[in-house]
Amino acid sequence: MGNKKKKKTLPFRLNIIFFGVFLLFSALILRLGFVQIVYGDDYKRELEKTEDITVNTSVPRGKIYDTTGKTIVDNTPKNAITYTNTGVKQAEIIKTAKQLAKYINKDTKKVTERDKQDYWIMLHPEVAAEKVTAAEKKKLQEKYPDEEEYNKQVYKLQLERITGKELRTLTKDDLEVIAIYREFTSGYKLTPQIVKNKDVTDKELAIVSENLEMLPGVDTTTDWDRMYAFNDTLKSVLGNVSSSERGLPAEKLAYYEARGYSRNDRVGTSYIEMEYENVLKGQKEKVRNQTDKSGNVTSTEVIAEGKRGNDLVLSTDMELQLEVEKIIAEELQRAKQSAGTKLLDRAYVVLMDPYTGEVLSMAGKRLVKNEETGKTEMQDDALGNITTTYNVGSVVKGATVLAGYKTGAISPGTVLSDTGIKIAGTPLKKSWTYMGNINDLTALQRSSNVYMFRTAIKIGGGNYEYNQPLSVSPSAFTTMRNYYAQFGLGVRTGIDLPNEQTGFKGSNTTLPGFLLDLSIGQYDTYSTMQLAQYVSTIANGGSRMKPHIVKEIREPVSDENELGPIVETIKPKVLNTVDAKPEWIKRVQQGFKMVAQTQKGTAYTYLGGKSYSPSAKTGTAQAFYDGPLRSDYKEPPEVYNLSLISYAPSENPEVAMAVMVPWAYQGSVDNGANKKIGERVLDAYFDLKKERLQDSDGKGKKEE
Structure with missing residues (x-):
């Protein structure tokens, strides 16, 4: 008999393991099914999301204050309506534009012929399509195999064949829709574009706000304009800001876009507003936009709040500035009453702290004929202190004397004859009056031209003899x-x-x-700001300070009447130290003091006896007119420019001044506008200082 075959059985433990695995797989399958069925769409959307970070609504610029804390430039809020293109199709944008046009009045002046043609085609696509025949399309396809170029050429023909009669079917409402659509599509995707920010009525703002659900992408917000508290005072120096309409300047578009600006952002376009753009612009609100693969925004999240730009505190005192401008205007008008002043039309003043370079006042006025009214108007021209240059005359003689010391041409106390210089073949060059034998101090005090001529000849290595040829080294x-x-x-x-x-x-x-002319300020030209830096260098003992009109940068605060914490203080900067012995500079300082405080000094009539003990140097330059009326003359007429430099007090000076009056007069009647302006400006500075000290003392006593 054969052996009975035994039945094989799995061990009990292995069965338990298999059963456990079965249960786990079942749970996994159930979970996957649950996730797929219940959360499948959500996870699909998450996978399709992309992330963009964009800069959103612009913020107000920083404010500008004067040195005493008075607001010079502020921001005025105004209602605004914006649109953000979230990636929707053209038809949706048009639909929103039509809806918004029902709620607001939109100026249509900017709507172009091309805008009308584009919109007409959108309204009449079938009629527009019929304007290009099948045969023409076939030829275009053969000529332009690229589909994009082909469509462009077809569209071009359609535009050309739209008749004037067809365009005239566009209604006033259509034109408003076009104007709004232009604004909707004028910028980048996901960047708010201002649709209207001028004359937005409260009614318009309210009705748009109430209907935002029907206006996808549209929002209401607060925009701003620059406000100038002192009107035109210092306006040319403060500079300008581009409008939201203009946005970024075309010539600097790439520069700003590379720095994260949007095309419709406003930026400083000149002077302080432009120079300190990075300080004033502020930090715009940053928003993270979640979009799907089609580019539609699914959600937004603010990741950084917007912040107004930092504020600037100028070194300029606006109360002093207003007084200086008033003085210039009055003396300019008064001088115009004198003989020979047909060409006189401007005057400039700079006040500077000689030890820090802080510009305390920078004023200029110009008489300009209004072409519309024919009347002459007084305009701000503070910028002329740095943008225009003139022959300044004898004010440079302090530098000439110091150059003489440095080169060994003269020494402190050197005596020279004031007898006129006659070079063969040229007219006699002399001082305004004969002074005899004089030293360097008298030459400055009485403003001797000949002393400077003889010094320049020695600097140039020349050997002067009366009415003989003269040779000097060009290197002089x-x-x-x-x-x-x-x-x-x-x-x-x-x-x-x-x-x-x-x-x-x-x-x-x-x-x-010409070297002799150079030595008395009648060959090269200089600006009023250069004169202010020059006299400051002499006043402080030889340090050329960098002038600056911004004193501090501060954080913005919500309190309208309070300055924020200091971010940066502009520190005094020495550009160079003059190569001169201290005693040389003291010698010139002594000469300048004699100009203002001794009876034969050329400024004594105006500055002598002043309690603030000024030092000064006057200047008169014979020059040729090159102003706005030059076309009236076959040859440039001869004119006299007037200038004045000063500082006070003579010991430990606190203010340096430069005055420039170009083309002050023709002929022989010196109206003295430079000295009259200078005297009144220095008086105003020290009167204001005294007044404030008295006010301060009065308050202190009252508090006690």
């Missing part, structure tokens, strides 16, 4: 100009404003007569 021009530059004459002062002009340098360095 370079020697003197380089030394002048140490004071800021003929070079950029470094002021924190763009477009500063350095002046014109006479090109002829072969004729010795």
Whole structure:
């Protein structure tokens, strides 16, 4: 008999394991099914999401204050309506534009012929399609195999064949829709575009706000305009900001876009607003946009709040500025009553702290004929202090004397004859009056031209003999100009404003007569700001300070009448130290003091006896007119420019001043506008200081 075959059985433990695995797989399958059925769409949307970070609504710019805390430039809020293109199709955008047009009045002046044609085609696509025949389309396909280019050429023909009669069927309402649509599509996707921010009525704002659900992408917000508390005072220096309409300047579009700006962002376009754009612009609100694969926004999240730009505190005192401008305007008008002032139309003043370079006042006025009314108007021209240059005359003689010391041409106390200089073949060059044998101090006090001529000849290595040819080294021009530059004459002062002009340098360095002219300020041209830096350098003992009109940068605060914490203080900067012995500079300081405080000094009539003990140097330059009326003359007429530099007190000076009155007069009647302006400006500065000290003392006593 054969053996009975035994039945094989799995061990009990293995069965338990298999059963457990079965249960786990079952649970997994159930879970996958649950996730797929219940949450499948949600997870699909998550997978399809992409993330964009964009800069959203612009914020107000920083404010600008004067040195005493008065607001100069502020922001005025105004109602605005915006649109953000979230990636919807053209038809949806048009639909929203039509709906919004029912709620607001939109100016249609900017609507172009092309805008009308595009919109007409959108309204009449079938009629537009019939304007290009099948045969024409076939030819275009053969000529332009690329589909995109083919469609472009077809569309071009359609545009050309729209008749004027067809365009005239567009109604006023249609034009408003076109105007709104233009704004909707003027910028980047996901970036708010201002649709209307001018004359938005409360009614318009309210009705749009109430119907935002019917206006996808549209929002109501608060926009702003720059407000100038002192109207035109210092306006040219403060600069301008582009409008939301203009947005980024076309010539600097790439520059700003590379720095994260949107095309409709407003930026500073000139002077302080432009120079300090990075400070004033603020931090725009940042929003994270979740979009699907089609580009539609599914959600937004604010990840950084917007912040108004930082504020600027200027070194300028607006109360002083207003007074200086008033003085310039009054004296300019008064001088115009004198003989020979047909060409006089402007005057400039700069006040500076000689030890810090802070610009305390920068004022200029210009008489301009209004072409519409024919009347002459007084306009702000503070910028003229850095953008225009003139022959300034004898005010440079302090630098000439110091150049003489440095080169060994003269020494402190050197005596020279004031007898006129006669070079063969040229007219006699002399001082305004004969002074006999004089030293360097008298030469400054009474403003001797001849003393400077003889000094310049020695600098140039010349050997002067009466009515004989004279030869000087051309390098003398370079020697003197380089030394002048140490004071800021003929070079950029470094002021924190763009477009500063350095002046014109006479090109002829072969004729010795021009070197003599250079020595008395009648060859090269300089700006009023350069004169202010020059006299400050002498006043402080030889340090050329960098002038600056911004004193501090501060954080913005919500309190309208309070300055925020200091972010940065603009520190005094020494650009260079003049190559001169201290006693040399003291010698020139003594000469300048004699100009203002001794009876034969050229400024004594106006500045003598003043309690604030000024030092000064006057200047009169014989020059050729090159102003706005030059076309009236066959040859440029001769004019006299008037200038004045000063500082006070003579010991430990706290203010330096430069006055420039170009084309002050023709003929022989000196109206003295430079000295009249200078006297009144210095009086105003010290009167204001005294008044504030008295007010401060009064308050202190009252509190006690």
